[in-house]
Amino acid sequence: MGRKVTVAVTTLNQWALDFEGNLNRILQSIQEAKEMGALYRTGPELEICGYSCEDHFYEPDTYLHSWQVLGELLKSPTCKDMLIDVGMPVQHRNVLYNCRVAFLNKKILLIRPKMLLCEDGNYRESRWFSGWTKERQIEDYYLPRMITAITEQTTVPIGDAVIATKDTCIGFEICEELWNPKSRHIPLGLDGVEIISNGSGSYMELRKAYVTVDLVKSATFKSGGAYLFSNLRGCDGQRIYFNGCSCVAVNGEIVSRGQQFALHDVEVSTATIDLEDIRSYRTKIRSRTHLAASNPPFPRITVDFALSDDDDVYLTVSPPMEWQYLTPEEEIELGPACWLWDYLRRSGQGGFFLPLSGGVDSTSTACIVFSMCTQICDAIQKGESQVLYDVRKILCQSDYTPSDPMELCNRLLVTCYMATENSSQETKQRASQLASQIGSYHFPIMIDAAVSAVIGIFTAATGFIPKFRANGGCPRQNLALQNIQARLRMVLSYLFAQLMLWVRGRPGGLLVLGSSNVDEALRGYMTKYDCSSADVNPIGGISKTDLKAFLQYAKNRFFLPSLSEILQAPPTAELEPLTDGQITQTDEQDMGMTYAELSEFGRLRKTQNCGPYSMFQKLVHSWSDKCTPHEVAEKVKHFFRCYAINRHKMTVLTPSYHAETYSPDDNRFDHRPFLYRVHWNWQFKAIDDAVAQMTKDKRGSSDRQVDTTQLSASTSNVSSHFMRGERKGVLI
Structure with missing residues (x-):
């Protein structure tokens, strides 16, 4: 009697509505x-049509x-003698x-609809x-005539x-259904279902890979089985990057897994499972067994097929393995780079154009492109033919084979330092050094003539000459x-992006890359339709x-010594006049x-759903060691004013990697x-009232301290020590 079965989970990089490409990748995985x-x-969720079809799901097509x-799958000889399920609407x-549609040897066995839909984050399934x-x-589903044939x-x-089976x-x-509190895997396991498959469309967020892994392990820990x-x-x-990490768990242990980030489109991970291990594990959990005895049964679709073979003695069962998680720095290195690669090869463009300022943000973007080039070269060296095909198609060079990331970066990335009279030599030098170390095609330009021309148009029309604050101008000027x-940097970015490949003797254009971070977007610290627009x-x-x-990680990972100086420099927009050639404007000073x-404001506002008053209530405790209640109140109010304005x-945010x-x-x-x-009048008054009450309580505490210290010299030190703790408690 057979007891060992080999199963396969599949990671696919599908495109919405790319039916031909999706079919080929599914067949390759099979x-x-x-x-x-x-x-x-x-396989994954909605793998036939692609997950992010969105309102195309309304279309009969x-x-x-x-x-x-x-x-085509039903007819394909590739699918013969294999039990397969695929995702489709x-x-x-x-x-x-x-x-999920399960089929075997040209027969559809079951159509299993999703029961619990996802409505949070980036999901809007209902x-x-x-x-x-x-x-x-x-129920009976009446098949289309083309399938009946x-x-x-x-x-x-x-x-x-x-x-x-x-x-x-x-x-x-x-x-x-795996994430939901009322997951189906528990009643399925209680009904004797030994293998539970989950086709998923789960996207990445920093530091979140462990969530899926823990859920998959947990799904079989309490009730046994294979997941x-x-x-x-x-x-x-879409803006999201699907997370990969396909895996197989048996009795609470991961026994097989796929990668989180990779450039190849098809990855198959298999595991060999001993069914008797599942049965033994389950029977030892006596409370589970007693509960299973009264569990309502599921309808069973019986199929004359076995996943095991009588002669399976030579099959080796997949052992448990330790999951190695990537650090956030590694996730930033790999994830956005893979996302950019997908976008580039599907857009039909010939590379990227990046305004490189020499600051942390544009430098990070440049390093991510360099990471993409590094991953491309590594994948080609490992024999990934699709990656090589895509590179040659992008560069319009059928005999090209990249081997060095710097050389490839020179072909795919054009960087430009756009200077004005307000730009410093330090940032220009930092941008030039970074470009030379990653290999980008780099050049500096001066845009003062364009700035003067635009201001001249305004002056000719109005008779007024606007001035910087340093030269006597008002805040509006x-x-x-x-x-x-x-x-103007945004306008010039698009001009160069459209024409630089023409200058270099290549067809096509470049995609303009933005480089504003999530904190600046939250605060609104950007000019609408400026060089953050891309x-x-x-x-x-x-x-x-x-x-x-x-x-800091990339400096050693990619051997980029110029990053040290970039990290030490204060973030600055360099849009106001210099003083003796030195920067006087900094981002944090401008933002207040x-x-x-900002990161803390963002998490409280979105992740913990805090309005102004709730945010103050939380921060007045967590920031008590560095701010008074009044200072916390002013910071919170300033943030919400800026946020609202x-x-x-x-x-109009540029589509960003989520x-x-x-x-x-x-x-x-x-x-x-x-x-x-x-103005948030009602909310801010609630904060002010709370600050007033805390101040009053603090004064009362101080008065009590004075009275207590007058009791006697013998109790003075003890009372003073106690009141210091009391006062600290009030301020917290």
């Missing part, structure tokens, strides 16, 4: 799984083409469902789909059911003169604190808050108004 000895293959792709009785609500029930089936079961039982969860988690990887047309420099922004979801840590404070800028839980991107992740009453 072929690789078969060659690795697997008889069951599962999306369903027609999905069924056509499934028809299905319309049943005029309701749209997100489904906009298009409904959850299947009929627990442990199946292949399978000779008129109807197939759709619903909450499981598949019973000769040797085991297979059940399904789809993405959110097969298949996830998408890459950018399929000072800000306008800064903004025109920043906006085609894509790889660091738009990353904090300044994390970017500095990344550059530090980047570290600048919120409109979020509507990496942070407090991203203010209102195009999808952060749905809040962009027009506010900026």
